[in-house]
Each structure stands twice: as structure tokens, then as C-alpha cells.
Amino acid sequence: MGEKIDVLEHAGEILPAVNRGVLLTSAANGKANTMTISWGMLGVEWARPVFVTFVREGRFTRTLLDETGEFTIGIPGEGFDRKILGRAGSVTGRDIDKIAELGLHTVKSQVVSVPAIAEAAITLECRVVYRQPQDRSALPAGILDRFYPQDVPGTNCDANRDMHIAYYGEVVAAYTM
Template sequence: MEKRHIDPYEYASAITKANARGILLTTKAEGEVDTMVIGWGLIGTLWGKPTFTAFVRTSRHTHALLEKNPQFTINVPLDRLSKRIFAVAGTKSGRHVDKAELLGLTLANGSKVDVPAIAEAPITLECKVVYGQMMDRDAVPKATRERFYPADVTDVDASGSCYYHEIYYGEIVDSYVLE
């Protein structure tokens, strides 16, 4: 599998449009690979470096892996994610199932990070976390809290509140399309 290197900014529009439909964020720690569907993310510049900012709920297995290895890949399909990939990577936990194996995903070793790219979503951003920050619950507008962090969900932390997101700012250290 060849990697055709790209300028991530030239693909920013395509990445942003795909993100609204769902893209994959992949992590790897202690030999375990996990991928999940994300719909929130930003491509831009921070501290003079190209970055992808990802939002990961602290309850997710992906979050635990990112805490062990602060590297990730963003994997963007050329079209929409297949319904099967979306269904499994968007609903199953990596704590209980190896999603890459279950889906038969084709993994390609990262070039500058120890996290694979996914051939089925070939536009790849390799990222190293340069900063992480927990969302401030009190700073989230009430209407947003009610919509995205409802009180009646089962995914709650020890205080009984819905899990919020940690924001990971990842420097894009390599970017390419798998061909």
C-alpha cells in the first residue's frame, strides 16, 4: 500500500464535510488498536503548527488508550463510511470487542506515530497530542448541555453527571492518502 503525501490544508474542506457525516479516530496503546466514529473535530493551526482537534468522551475506551499513548490517526473515507463500519465503530466498545478485526479493516503502519491508518478510510492525518483539556461543564451553554449531555442517560460518571469530552489538540505530523 502506497502513501501519497498531501498538504492537510488542501484537504481541509473534504475532511470537514466528511466529519459532519462521521470519520474515524484511531488509537493504539500496549499493542491494542481501537477506532471510533467521531463527528466533532476541527482542522486548523495552533502554535504555528497544523492541528486536528478531537473531542473524546472520558468514558470511552479510546480515551483510556489516548491517555497511555497520546497519538492518534484521523481516517477519512473518500465517500461515506460504510454502514457496517459506522454501526460497529460508532456503537461497540473497544473494551469488549476488537473492532478492526470484527470489521476486517486493513491497517497500515503509521509513518511518524505508533498508530495505524485504515485503508477503508484512506485520507489519513497522523497526530501527536500537544495539549489536552477537559471541557468545563459550567461553560457549556444550557441548551447545548441539554441536547448533548442529558441528565437521563446511562453513560454517567461517579457524580451522576453525563460524561463530558476531553479535547485533544493533535499536531498533524504526517498526512497522506493510502492508495
């Protein structure tokens, strides 16, 4: 592992990376999984640094997150193969070892039980302090129609208004790899 960083001092680097795609890794019962996310927030809540991620109800990652309440965020650096992000976000790890299939490697995290992705330039280790399903009735129709379409095949990750759950993770460790 590399050098410890202040996550808030690196927000200007982390948040643009989230918009381009980062890896969310979760694990439970000896099975680790990673997926691409491009929605997330970094800030301070309850006097602690938090990273908020949004995971659809039907995702395998949600099952693992709910079991352990921990996750890591892997921020890709220069030279990271962007095709990995495309594949990690479009294939489920429910029935395959997606991390191995993508040619990625895990390393033991410093604080949480969930592994980090060795190829990430920056790692955030997070422990869930709050979990909130999105309220479909509170979203404007335009957002529902664009991000939660009603009639799409059930194999799609966004099938039939599969809503997100917001996971507020206290950042308990942050470092370069």
C-alpha cells in the same frame, strides 16, 4: 501508502467528511481501537497544523489516547460502507477487537506508533500537543441538555453528563491511502 498531501489544502474535503463521520484510531499496549467521530476541527495553532478531536471521558479510546498521546484520523472515501461508521461509534472496543469485527485492516503509520486504517482514503497522523477537559459550568443549559443528558442508562456513551476532552493533535503526516 499513497501520496503525501498538505492537510490544509485538503481542509475542504476533510471537514465535510468529519461532519459525516470519520474514524479515530488509537492504540496502546498492543491493543488498537477505532471509533467514529463527527466532531472535530482542523486549523493552525502554535504555528503548526492541528486536528482537534473530542472524546468522551468514559470512552476506551480516551484511555488509549492518554497513554500514547497519538492518534490517526481515517477519512472514508467513496464506496466506504457507512454502516461501519454506525457500528464503530456505538460499540466499545474495550472487550473486543472492534477493528477486526468491522472487517477493517490496519497498516503501519509513517510517523506515529498508532496504526492507520487501510480502508481510509486519507489518513492524518497526529501527536497530542494539548489536552483540555471541557468545563461543564461554561456550557449553556441547552447544550448540556442536548449533548450531555443527566439521566440516561449508564451503558450509553453519553450517560450522566459524560463530558468530552479536547485533544489537539499536531498533524505530523497526512497522505492518501
